[in-house]
Amino acid sequence: MDNSETPTTPELPDSTEQRIFDAAHQVFVQKGLDGAKMQEIADHAGINKALLHYYFRTKEKLFEMVAKAVINRAFPAVQQLIEADMPLEQKIDRFVDFYIDLISRNPFVPLFIIGEINKHPDQFFEKIIPAAPPRPERFFRQVEEAVAEGRIRPISPRHLLVNVLSMCVFPIVARPMLRIVMGMSSQELNQFLKERKEEVKAFIFAALRP
């Protein structure tokens, strides 16, 4: 199993508070708001319910903090790379590597974000939305330039970005479904996902040939 990265809130690295928060992070991300139980979080942090409420007043508040931490870690990483000062080809190359690694380390995060937005749209769009969403305009311009120069086949920049994202994220997120659809063992799937980076890059660059 992959370990989930536990985010660093501005706290002492190994304080009880941090351990509780990490436990909450893990449980919430895997089970969602409804599926997560406070007792389970306490158990997972190696403490008891009383202390849990001593540090974090309510489930709602704790969830809100976790959810904020999740998206405030997920989006800026993408943004940084997508805004970087780097040739398009290199940017795509690094993006695929980076993103597949990122999602592999946090396979439940995309599902968590999408699922919770679906289940509790109000709270999410009120409380959790990031202050600064990614701005892919620069990437779009780079694609348009490359098209204009004839370096790549004409293509909609938006669709290209979504294609890249899809091929990186979906197989990891949909892992249990792929096992069924493709009839692969867990072993085979691990091997398959390891090959992905190179396969995805090859596919993208093949599709971009003029």
Add this chain to the structure above:
Amino acid sequence: MDNSETPTTPELPDSTEQRIFDAAHQVFVQKGLDGAKMQEIADHAGINKALLHYYFRTKEKLFEMVAKAVINRAFPAVQQLIEADMPLEQKIDRFVDFYIDLISRNPFVPLFIIGEINKHPDQFFEKIIPAAPPRPERFFRQVEEAVAEGRIRPISPRHLLVNVLSMCVFPIVARPMLRIVMGMSSQELNQFLKERKEEVKAFIFAALRP
């Protein structure tokens, strides 16, 4: 908003039982086992809790029936197309059209399947798994033949299938996330998803050029 297709169990089309089942289908698929409340299902079906239990004994049983219906409708449709007797290029073409339509009509279904498997793996793999999972071997053979004939660039059949699936499914499932990442309004996103079929097909066939 897209309407979700409500599956036809072998029941009278407009019976109370069917109305309840449809309501349960909708609520379960959107909110999952934990998030769905029996009262909500009853409300949604326009009846009361007592009658709900009169028709369907327990939440578990009802959920099991709904989950079975969901996957027994989702997978055979794919399988049929993927096993069809049809040239590879045409098969891909139709598959993209068909699959984007299917997911657009049931945007919550993939998330539901993946999420529930993650949250309750035991029950799912015991009770719900389809008797006959898709067998993509034929598709794989077609790809290998096309490669051997030089009709398409060399490519791993498995990765090709996953790429196609990813680009079809992910954007629809991740719609709320895309809104944030790409900074698009709901209107723009609708337009974007309409363009998808042609863009995805163009992308795939471009990537397959020898």
Add this chain to the structure above:
DNA sequence: GAAAAATTTAACCGGATGGTTAAACCCGTG
């Protein structure tokens, strides 16, 4: 119109769960 089935009403039970409380305990620091 009577019998049977469908549906409502309303109350209730029991367990799980979020949350509280008070007392005791542990443990490091001044």
Add this chain to the structure above:
DNA sequence: CACGGGTTTAACCATCCGGTTAAATTTTTC
């Protein structure tokens, strides 16, 4: 040692929720 914050224990409350029940009411069917 005494003080105080961290921590445990254990009991407890309120609420929600799945599920049941019994009777009344409506609708269907014969």
